[in-house]
Amino acid sequence: MQYKIKDISLAEAGHAQLEWAEMHMPALMSIQREIEKNKPLSGVSIAAVLHITKETGVLAKTLKLAGAKVALAASNPLSTQDDVAAALVKYYGINVFAWKGETEEDYYENIKKLMEFKPEVVMDDGGDLHAYIHQNELFQNMAGGTEETTTGVIRLKAMEQEKVLKYPVIAVNNAFTKYLFDNRFGTGQSAIDGVLRATNILIAGKTCVVVGYGWVGRGIASRLRGLGGRVIVVEASPLRALEAIMEGFEVMSMREAAKIGDLFITATGNIRAISKDHIMEMKDGAILANAGHFNVEIDVEGLRSIATRRRTIRPFTEEHVLSDGRRIYLLADGRLVNLAAGEGHPSEVMDLSFSNQALSVLYIVKKKGTLEPKVYDVPTEIDERVARLKLEAMGIKIEELTKEQVEYSKQWKYGT
Incomplete structure (x- = not known):
């Protein structure tokens, strides 16, 4: 195990932050309980450049419990919560290379460090990890990746347009349960x-x-x-x-x-x-x-x-x-x-985004070798599953269409 963080003694405070986030992320916790049992990511190496917040910590923990080897770096020099970084290292054995107040040189050195883990799946927020991998031709082992934010998706679309994108990427940002809630x-x-x-x-x-x-x-x-x-x-x-x-x-x-x-x-x-x-x-x-x-x-x-x-x-x-x-x-x-200057999004909204991230990683691993090197939207079944998990956690029941209504929505003959 490797890491470079600010202060490992902050781990206990970070652990409490993770517990607080888990309490407010019921959809992701439901996914975590499911995949912890069958370990669908056993042996899979995952590198992620994300904001190291308590919510990201819950996502990283979820992937680790699913069997993955996880390495994290920050997607912004000022966004790391140092207590969370310490907790991920000490309590969950996650390789973290991040601290609040990184220099630009530190930032890119930490991204470089992630590639020593030879990831099969990469998760990014802003596109810097994807760009680094392609600029240095480190994509040989790659099953695919995800992208969290609008800026990164724009960069990846440009890479696809220029025909330089070498592996499939799921644009988590484009999921309804991401941009309609996380962004807004x-x-x-x-x-x-x-x-x-x-x-x-x-x-x-x-x-x-x-x-x-x-x-x-x-x-x-x-x-x-x-x-x-x-x-x-x-x-x-x-x-x-x-x-x-x-x-x-x-x-x-x-x-x-x-x-x-x-x-x-x-x-x-x-x-x-x-x-x-x-x-x-x-x-x-x-x-x-x-x-x-x-x-x-x-x-x-x-x-x-x-x-x-x-x-x-x-x-x-x-x-x-x-x-x-x-x-x-x-x-x-x-x-x-x-x-x-703050703590980022509330846990309740990141519950949706990071549920999409976790399920998208599972999708990429399952589809390894069958997806073209292009940018994909989150599959509709994943998007809707995340919404249903959230509604169930909120105790909300929605209407179900009758068989007649389903058939009516597929026909064209009936009119006025």
Whole structure:
């Protein structure tokens, strides 16, 4: 067993965090109990680049109990919960290479370390592991992989388009039980939680600018409005912009919004959604946060180039003073604010995402050698099974179609 973490003495506290997460992840725990019995992953080596949170810990433990050899690294330099990393090493024998506050060099060294375990299945969040494997031609032993987030799926689709993808990947992000809940309800709540932990500001009465109106942006905008914020949406897609208008939000260009916003949260998955020129238009005290996977959405280098001085005024809150005295506040170094300044998604929502991950890994192992090297959506039967497990855990019974109704839905002859 190998590991490189911050402090193994944190393991007891991390174990308590894992117990708390398990209590709120009934669907995944149901899967865990099932596969612990028959060990369908016996002898399978799995490498995962994920946020090392208590919820990820439950997923890793599930795979280990199913017989797999598991090695973990972080998908963000600031997202690791060090007590959880310690617990996974000490109590469950999982190889962890992650700690909060990694340098960029540390980050890639830890990804490199995972490949020493010769994984047959890889799990990724953002696509860095998949990219590393392909750039270094380390895919010979691979049965397939999964991808957790929108950014990673976009990268993998580009690899498929360029015909360089060498193994099948299941886009867990595209499951209904992932993006409809994790992206919208999970990030919607946890991104704001990260902002509040870093700043302790009052949202009510503030002009809040949400940059991007995908599922993540929808969730953030909805919750900011629920807290009393005046919400403005910045969006490049005419369809999404129209939807935001119909939902009752104001919609304008970034240049317009920059002049009036108090709090800005990016959720585009694209580079420089807030540029140096936009920052130059902002008023004194503006707060910048990012909810996208990579720290490219806010032009951090541009901000620092125009600042005459900067200081950390609160944990994860950096003050930048411009030449005219205006102060701009950057949260969590422009990285994922929910994980860098907070704890990430609530366990209840990660229950869905990580149930999809576990079942997708089982699917890949079962189908080894039969899937083409392309990006696949989560099979419908897995998506629906996860939803049913969650509903059952919540004590909710849904309607069942009668045989007559099933037959009616398949025919075309009956009309008015």
